[in-house]
Amino acid sequence: xxxxxxxxxxxxxxxxxxxxxxxxxxxxxxxIDRRGALRGALSLGALTLLTGCDVTEEEPVQNALRxxxxxxxxxxxxxxxxDHLAQTFRxxxxxxxxxxxxxxxxxxxxxxDGASWTLELSGLVADKRPWTARQIYExxxxxxIIRHVCVEGWDYIGHWSGPNLxxxxxxxxxxxxxxxVYFHCNDDYTESIxxxxxxxxxxILATRYANDPITDPFGYPLRLxxxxxxxxxxxxxxxxxxVTNTFTETFWSGQGFNWFAGI
Amino acid sequence: xxxxxxxxxxxxxLQTLPKPQRLHPLPIRIMHWVNAVAVFIMIGSxxxxxxxxxxxxxxxxxxxxxxxKWAQHGLQWHFFGxxxxxLNGLAYLAYGIATGxxxxxxxxxxxxxxxxTIGDAxxxxxxxxxLTHYNAVQKILYLGVIIAxxxxxxxxxxxxxxxxxxxxxxxxxxxxxxxxVHFLCMAAIVGFLLVHVTLALLVPKxxxxxxxxxxxxxxxxxxxxxxxxxxR
Numbered sequence: 001x002x003x004x005x006x007x008x009x010x011x012x013x014x015x016x017x018x019x020x021x022x023x024x025x026x027x028x029x030x031x032i033d034r035r036g037a038l039r040g041a042l043s044l045g046a047l048t049l050l051t052g053c054d055v056t057e058e059e060p061v062q063n064a065l066r067x068x069x070x071x072x073x074x075x076x077x078x079x080x081x082x083d084h085l086a087q088t089f090r091x092x093x094x095x096x097x098x099x100x101x102x103x104x105x106x107x108x109x110x111x112x113d114g115a116s117w118t119l120e121l122s123g124l125v126a127d128k129r130p131w132t133a134r135q136i137y138e139x140x141x142x143x144x145i146i147r148h149v150c151v152e153g154w155d156y157i158g159h160w161s162g163p164n165l166x167x168x169x170x171x172x173x174x175x176x177x178x179x180x181v182y183f184h185c186n187d188d189y190t191e192s193i194x195x196x197x198x199x200x201x202x203x204i205l206a207t208r209y210a211n212d213p214i215t216d217p218f219g220y221p222l223r224l225x226x227x228x229x230x231x232x233x234x235x236x237x238x239x240x241x242x243v244t245n246t247f248t249e250t251f252w253s254g255q256g257f258n259w260f261a262g263i
Numbered sequence: 264x265x266x267x268x269x270x271x272x273x274x275x276x277l278q279t280l281p282k283p284q285r286l287h288p289l290p291i292r293i294m295h296w297v298n299a300v301a302v303f304i305m306i307g308s309x310x311x312x313x314x315x316x317x318x319x320x321x322x323x324x325x326x327x328x329x330x331x332k333w334a335q336h337g338l339q340w341h342f343f344g345x346x347x348x349x350l351n352g353l354a355y356l357a358y359g360i361a362t363g364x365x366x367x368x369x370x371x372x373x374x375x376x377x378x379x380t381i382g383d384a385x386x387x388x389x390x391x392x393x394l395t396h397y398n399a400v401q402k403i404l405y406l407g408v409i410i411a412x413x414x415x416x417x418x419x420x421x422x423x424x425x426x427x428x429x430x431x432x433x434x435x436x437x438x439x440x441x442x443x444v445h446f447l448c449m450a451a452i453v454g455f456l457l458v459h460v461t462l463a464l465l466v467p468k469x470x471x472x473x474x475x476x477x478x479x480x481x482x483x484x485x486x487x488x489x490x491x492x493x494x495r
Binding site for chain 1: 334338342343423
């Protein structure tokens with residue numbers, strides 16, 4: 001092996017090094033060496049653990065992950081079966097009251113005044129006249145008992161009723177060939193779903209839970225319930241519905257959660 | 264004959280011989296290390312997701328062992344890693360079945376050999392002189408981790424799409440049962456990795472073999488062919 005052969009080199013001192021110095025300070029040298037090796041091993045080990053806090057926050061890594069997430073949106077849209085119904089359940093399996101979830105505590109919920117509340121329609125909708133709660137409650141109802149799946153992993157069976165979203169969109173003359181339906185909420189939450197999901201038979205604008213009007217923490221007077229999306233896609237306290245072809249980030253997708261979020 | 268002539272003759276002879284097979288053919292080595300990265304991502308990000316809604320009340324995975332700052336980043340990593348793990352895993356299964364590697368390496372598993380190996384292991388009498396042969400415990404562990412890999416992938420798909428893949432999800436039962444299956448598969452794989460990595464580090468030549476390919480095995484007629492191929 002040529003590398004280790006000590007040939008004559010320009011960079012080699014002509015006289016050999018005085019090795020007495022090394023022997024005299026042997027203990028110190030060994031100590032330094034040991035400490036160096038230990039430090040090296042530790043930092044190498046730490047590097048593998050650092051992935052959690054450092055590497056993932058790097059801009060290029062974040063961009064790459066978001067690109068994959070956008071690709072996953074397309075895969076999920078392709079996997080989506082427009083006529084495939086989710087499993088439904090018996091009334092005795094229903095959890096009462098439903099499980100609360102928002103990005104804040106139930107105590108911080110700002111109740112909506114049903115008497116003055118209106119539902120505004122915007123975007124690619126022919127009839128943009130706002131709806132009152134009474135009008136919404138008079139619209140033909142659909143009942144579904146479906147599973148709510150949270151992105152965190154928990155789930156529960158809920159019993160929801162209210163206007164079927166497809167029938168509602170057709171009723172107000174929405175362009176159902178548009179790409180997205182956006183929901184603007186009273187707590188400044190926004191969510192949007194793809195049109196295929198909006199037109200799914202198990203997608204409703206829920207006004208009742210277990211036959212009674214939805215209570216304040218769960219989205220009174222109007223919320224979305226669809227059997228084919230994760231919980232966070234089901235906007236609560238809806239005050240506006242917008243039909244559009246323009247994508248804008250929603251409350252959670254803007255923070256890195258997957259937009260399509262189909263189940 | 265001048266030495267150069269001998270060399271060229273030998274080379275000719277080698278070319279007519281069947282190609283010697285390495286212990287770990289190149290595709291296996293590539294898939295092994297790709298899988299190592301994928302599993303690292305999947306476990307670390309999976310732990311992040313797990314922490315948001317723990318299955319076992321006493322088990323919270325320490326932050327420093329998880330991948331991703333917040334839950335959404337864990338999810339992003341998980342649904343990125345799933346492509347690598349899934350596609351690489353499918354390629355591995357197809358390769359293992361098509362080349363007969365699984366049949367050759369993992370079967371048959373004899374009960375007697377299993378008991379002897381366990382006995383030897385408990386008395387620290389296991390030898391690792393021959394990397395090319397798997398003992399019964401190794402066979403069971405490798406077969407088991409392959410099955411856990413298949414199960415974690417299918418349960419993961421069902422967890423991701425319990426409605427679109429409702430037939431698959433129904434095989435596992437309830438949604439929470441599905442989560443537990445996915446979790447237990449993870450635990451099995453982590454358990455396997457603890458043993459696998461520890462033993463690999465104790466027998467460093469096994470790690471080197473997974474990089475270089477290791478010794479040549481069988482299939483060559485002459486001993487010289489094997490030696491030459493091994494020292495290439």
